């Protein structure tokens with residue numbers, strides 16, 4: 001285990017951000033859905049305007065448009081006229097009367113009376129023609145000529161109705177174009193607003209994420225010892241709480257006569273020794289061990305503890321390794337090299353509680369100190 005590589009607490013910013021990504025997509029989707037709904041409402045609203053216009057256009061005069069009625073009426077009159085010009089017999093006269101009456105029926109329309117002043121005189125002419133034919137008292141040629149005015153009137157109506165139809169078509173296509181434009185531009189507007197809201201929301205989300213990352217980074221720093229890079233006392237407490245059910249070994253390490261080391265070698269050399277010792281302790285203890293600096297020249301290590309014997313072997317190994325490394329300590333009263341006092345205990349946090357375990361390890365350390373230092377001792381908790 002390397003002390004500065006406690007990756008479980010490293011914050012790289014990717015974890016929380018990537019976990020928030022699905023939330024971002026869900027919000028984006030709901031915004032799109034809202035825009036889509038708004039669009040649908042708009043289309044339905046627009047359809048309310050377009051539909052009556054279509055209906056109006058196609059029901060100008062019932063099933064037949066005004067122009068078609070006039071055309072048919074004119075055809076009947078022209079048929080009657082042709083019969084009359086042919087020196088008709090009784091049957092032809094009767095057929096001519098039928099044609100004129102049919103033409104009359106199609107001609108006598110309210111719309112024509114309202115808009116074309118030639119309608120009433122023309123219908124009177126048709127009435128008189130039928131009467132004359134029935135009485136057979138006027139030459140057919142003359143009656144045929146009489147029909148010219150009603151035919152001219154019907155032609156005028158046809159032209160007028162065609163114009164009206166053209167106007168209706170133009171107005172219909174104009175209105176349709178206008179509604180289409182409203183639809184397109186409003187859709188674009190809704191889409192643009194959707195994008196804007198999404199961008200604002202996304203920006204807010206990124207700011208919040210950044211602030212969270214910053215807070216986490218500060219918290220991370222607050223849990224680290226700046227000199228050695230390992231965790232501090234708070235980190236130790238937190239790690240113990242996270243392993244409440246595990247059997248843990250707590251090892252307390254204190255440098256002997258560190259004050260004298262500082263006094264003779266200087267404070268920067270003291271700092272360098274602290275950093276070196278961290279690496280050395282990490283090297284001596286198993287990979288799973290985590291190191292902490294509790295303050296001054298006191299360190300702690302938290303590691304899995306199978307049993308007290310195994311823990312003792314690690315303490316022995318650490319003690320030996322420091323001896324072998326032979327860091328010079330000129331002010332050390334007897335050894336002239338750096339020595340450590342080590343106290344340890346084995347405990348399960350949920351059963352014993354950390355304060356009791358710390359007290360036991362500290363007591364073991366104190367016993368080493370009072371017994372002359374440069375040794376290790378373990379106190380088993382009953």
Ligand SMILES: Nc1nc2c(ncn2[C@@H]2O[C@H](COP(=O)(O)OP(=O)(O)OP(=O)(O)O)[C@@H](O)[C@H]2O)c(=O)[nH]1
Nearest residue numbers: 254255256257258259260262267268270271296297
């Ligand atoms: N260089 C350095 N020295 C520190 C730091 N923090 C505390 N110290 C010094 O560590 C020394 C600790 O002294 P003591 O608590 O008396 O411990 P000791 O001299 O090792 O004595 P024993 O533990 O009884 O052997 C003090 O002189 C502190 O000034 C630090 O960050 N850097």
